[in-house]
Amino acid sequence: MHAVVFNGPHDVAVREVAEPRITDPMDALVAVRAAAVCGSDLWTYRGMASVAPGARIGHEFLGQVVDTGSLTDQVRVGDWVVAPFRYSDGQCEYCRAGLTSSCTHGGFWGREVLDAGQGELVRVPFADSTLVRIGDGDEPDESMLADLLTLSDVYPTGTHAVVKAGLDAYSSVVVIGDGAVGLSAVMAARRAGADEVIVLGSAHPDRRQLALTVGADRFISVRGADAVQQVADITHGAMVSHVVECVGTQGSFDTAFGVVRDGGTVSYVGLPHQVSIDPARLFMHNITLTGGMCPARVYMPLLMDEVLAGRSHPGRVFTATLPLDRVGRAYELMDRRESIKCLLTVGA
């Protein structure tokens, strides 16, 4: 079978690899129909993650179950399913507490298990608890694939950020980041009934337009102290009670602490890269810092219902669609910020 392999910095390509087989009675094999490239895959692509050449890549995928182990009974051969960005057993203390991202027996695609999302076939451990069936398991309409694929990661992650921020109706929120997670957080904030959503993003006009389309009221394209000043102007100096940080850099954290009002909450879901935080800075202003890696599997069923009912269209974060064998181009488009997020079609 074919799968994407990371060969080294700025080099990903489809290669012939060993076909996976069921090795545990709780496994399933999924024939991938659509996979996504994530912003976090770019860290690998740029050679900034500790990933060795030869590794598989991709953690967002959906497709059809083509084989199952003897103890798998919730998902069946023929079912169409979405996989979260991490697999989990559904049984351990963390899973039962709703923190599947900390599952004792869980792991990441392409790391704890060989197969990853950007390929033709994936062996899925703990298939019953990991995979989420799409509706009754029938093949989804082609037009739904992008919306459904966001359930692997970005839409639950944006939702998690908003939930952890404690955002409720009539709140004002600043979302830092105009990538797929930031845009997902905008949609989630709207769903939560936010009164005003202010996005701090880039100077890229397409991103600004998309942020406004999915629900932002305002878009600020300057950074640092200038962005903080603009938020102060908009809020007449009051700043905001909720900040959702979706970037993960020192600059974005500094901006988050600059725009949150005393007693407010900063929720972060961007994977932090070399960020240092002074607790005294939070202490003096009673700032709550929350967030973290999203337990996507917990959010997926509810968000799946929403997507299948047509109440939300998170697939708008995809701005390019390419076949799997053009994966190199997909990474290039995202690396150059020419596309927010790329969808890879597989098979069919």
Ligand SMILES: [Zn+2]
């Ligand atoms: Zn678990």
